[in-house]
Amino acid sequence: MKTYEIVILSIIFLILCFISFLYFVLRTKKKDVTNVAPYIEIMNKKLILERDMLLVKNVNDYAFYEKEYIIVEKDAVLGEEIIDRNLLKAGTSITIKQAKLYTNGVSGTTQSMVLGLQTLVK
DSSP states (O other), X not given: OOHHHHHHXXXXXXXXXXXXXXXXXXXXXXXXXXXXTTGGGTBTOEEEOSSOEEEEEOOGGGTTSSOSXXXXXXXXXXXXXXXXXXXXXXXXXXXXXXXXXXXXXXXXXXXXXXXXXXXXXX
């Protein structure tokens, strides 16, 4: 191989290594904490809502979460693009099946999300 080819291949290799490094450092990381306290205490138990909540269709801000719908406070400020809203009245039962921590790769902030079931009758 010529020196020129070795230099070009080395540069391509370094660029690929750098891109791979950025991907692994900046991606959103998930960690399952279902069996860790305090989440283990509420897993697979029927929980009753103490105040009214909204079940809304997941939007781009939360698109990396795994479920199609999220539950938010009734008076939460929501964008106009959210048209699929269902009121969950106080006393409605929900069941939590999983708990996960999501760590943002850019800011490093971690959010805990509990994932579960709620059946709507329309």
